[in-house]
Amino acid sequence: MTDTSPAHRAAERAARQSYGKLVAYLAARTGDVTAAEDALADAFAGALASWPIRGVPQAPEAWLLAAARRRMIDLARRRRTREAATDRLLLSVEEAASAMDPADVPDWRLRLMFACAHPAIDAAIQSPLILQTVLGLDAAAIASAFLMTPTAMSQRLVRAKRRIHDAGIPFHLPDRVDLPGRLDAVLEAIYAAFGAGWPDPTGLDARRQGLLDEAVWLGRVVVELLPDEPEGLGLLALMLYAGARRMARRSSDGQYVPLSAQDPALWDAAAIEEAERLLQRARSLGGIGRFQLEAAVQSVHAARRTSGQTNWGAILELYDGLLALTNSPVVAVNRAVALGETAGPAGGLAALDEIGGDQRMAAYQPYWAARADLLSRLGRRASADAAYAQAILLEPDMAVRRFLEQRRASIRLNSF
Amino acid sequence: MQYMLAIYGDERAAESAPREQTTEIVNAYMAYTKALQDAKVLVGSNRLRPTSAATTVRTVDGQTKVLDGPFAETKEQLGGYYLIDVADLDAALNWAKRCPAARYGTVEVRPIWVM
Numbered sequence: 001m002t003d004t005s006p007a008h009r010a011a012e013r014a015a016r017q018s019y020g021k022l023v024a025y026l027a028a029r030t031g032d033v034t035a036a037e038d039a040l041a042d043a044f045a046g047a048l049a050s051w052p053i054r055g056v057p058q059a060p061e062a063w064l065l066a067a068a069r070r071r072m073i074d075l076a077r078r079r080r081t082r083e084a085a086t087d088r089l090l091l092s093v094e095e096a097a098s099a100m101d102p103a104d105v106p107d108w109r110l111r112l113m114f115a116c117a118h119p120a121i122d123a124a125i126q127s128p129l130i131l132q133t134v135l136g137l138d139a140a141a142i143a144s145a146f147l148m149t150p151t152a153m154s155q156r157l158v159r160a161k162r163r164i165h166d167a168g169i170p171f172h173l174p175d176r177v178d179l180p181g182r183l184d185a186v187l188e189a190i191y192a193a194f195g196a197g198w199p200d201p202t203g204l205d206a207r208r209q210g211l212l213d214e215a216v217w218l219g220r221v222v223v224e225l226l227p228d229e230p231e232g233l234g235l236l237a238l239m240l241y242a243g244a245r246r247m248a249r250r251s252s253d254g255q256y257v258p259l260s261a262q263d264p265a266l267w268d269a270a271a272i273e274e275a276e277r278l279l280q281r282a283r284s285l286g287g288i289g290r291f292q293l294e295a296a297v298q299s300v301h302a303a304r305r306t307s308g309q310t311n312w313g314a315i316l317e318l319y320d321g322l323l324a325l326t327n328s329p330v331v332a333v334n335r336a337v338a339l340g341e342t343a344g345p346a347g348g349l350a351a352l353d354e355i356g357g358d359q360r361m362a363a364y365q366p367y368w369a370a371r372a373d374l375l376s377r378l379g380r381r382a383s384a385d386a387a388y389a390q391a392i393l394l395e396p397d398m399a400v401r402r403f404l405e406q407r408r409a410s411i412r413l414n415s416f
Numbered sequence: 417m418q419y420m421l422a423i424y425g426d427e428r429a430a431e432s433a434p435r436e437q438t439t440e441i442v443n444a445y446m447a448y449t450k451a452l453q454d455a456k457v458l459v460g461s462n463r464l465r466p467t468s469a470a471t472t473v474r475t476v477d478g479q480t481k482v483l484d485g486p487f488a489e490t491k492e493q494l495g496g497y498y499l500i501d502v503a504d505l506d507a508a509l510n511w512a513k514r515c516p517a518a519r520y521g522t523v524e525v526r527p528i529w530v531m
Contacts, residue, residue, distance in 0.1 A: 168419070
């Protein structure tokens with residue numbers, strides 16, 4: 001049963017709006033993310049105990065900050081009795097506490113994200129770390145989306161936070177010279193969260209915890225705090241374009257619907273229009289990058305809404321640009337698919353053959369799905385059948401697997 | 417925060433390097449040390465004699481033994497260090513990138529554990 005009292009709802013609202021801001025602010029002063037999280041957890045527990053009796057305070061965020069701050073000082077004092085080395089920590093907490101103005105908590109969430117995506121932190125844990133510290137998601141929820149056991153995820157998160165503190169990773173915005181590279185790491189981490197949420201279009205899969213929405217929310221934070229960074233705008237546009245199609249990705253009875261068969265009327269028009277505006281703004285700022293190019297591909301797909309067709313020539317050009325920029329095998333597969341549309345299936349297949357030697361392709365589902373489709377269009381049924389078998393084997397999503405099985409069965413039928 | 421920039425390199429290659437190259441490296445280190453001093457971040461620094469001069473003390477089966485040679489045979493050896501006092505890891509990394517060892521070998525950046 002969920003508690004729906006006004007105090008509980010106010011605490012939840014405050015948690016949603018303020019959690020990352022408060023963690024960022026508290027952690028930035030001491031470098032200790034874990035202590036900030038623990039203190040804040042106590043503050044939220046205190047709020048749930050106190051607000052129903054005394055009423056919701058006028059400034060819930062300031063109340064939570066004051067409570068968390070007291071708790072941090074308590075914890076530091078207690079630790080001091082055990083460790084002589086914490087004098088400095090205690091001083092920094094008290095100094096930090098006195099410098100805090102609870103009425104106006106600055107928004108340092110981006111600094112927290114830069115600390116989490118610091119090159120001194122293992123790249124694979126950066127995205128989970130941001131999800132936990134900025135959004136307050138628990139390790140078990142993050143673990144399932146990133147295909148890890150809760151214990152392993154929890155240990156790696158604890159280690160990464162200790163590393164932020166012990167190595168002295170700063171909570172500041174990188175200087176102009178370092179910013180583009182450092183921002184890329186933050187954007188990659190957010191996009192990884194989006195990717196982890198992608199298999200769950202309806203947002204109902206408990207294991208995915210609505211990660212699609214959370215990632216878009218993080219993208220909005222970046223754009224709000226760094227409004228003139230074209231790649232930040234590009235990433236938010238990309239996520240909005242892709243997210244706009246979420247309802248069209250399944251039929252009413254839960255069947256997988258590929259992009260080419262989707263009804264554009266089911267796409268979220270408002271999200272697409274916002275994405276168009278963001279992408280235009282990114283272009284006007286100059287400085288092309290990976291996320292803008294990927295967003296531009298999505299923009300071409302979205303144009304089917306009004307034109308009724310897909311301009312594959314434009315998509316191929318964008319993938320050429322992306323391939324030159326990233327040399328990524330994922331891009332190479334997408335480029336081959338586009339080539340299959342402009343130059344015919346033989347051209348697409350030749351492009352896939354070129355990258356087929358890359359070891360990573362053996363376990364990359366989209367490579368096999370693309371291959372199966374091109375082979376079946378060429379009438380090479382036996383090869384297509386084998387490629388479908390491989391794609392089905394590698395596909396974790398039930399609905400997509402059923403779709404591929406139907407395609408596979410249809411080429412078998414046609415062969416008689 | 418204080419950080420140790422531990423300098424690792426192939427000491428055998430350094431020993432057999434031509435004289436001009438050795439002079440160039442020594443000059444680079446002198447300029448680097450001066451830059452650290454001018455920025456008022458240098459706490460201390462030393463160059464170590466090669467591992468051929470190292471002696472190791474270790475306890476084996478309860479017995480303290482003195483062994484000739486370094487702690488471990490490695491491709492790159494600890495050849496010296498700079499101890500610096502800077503604001504945070506980014507500042508330490510920026511100094512590490514400027515260290516001549518970043519061109520000729522490897523620099524390990526380790527925060528000092530304040531006791």
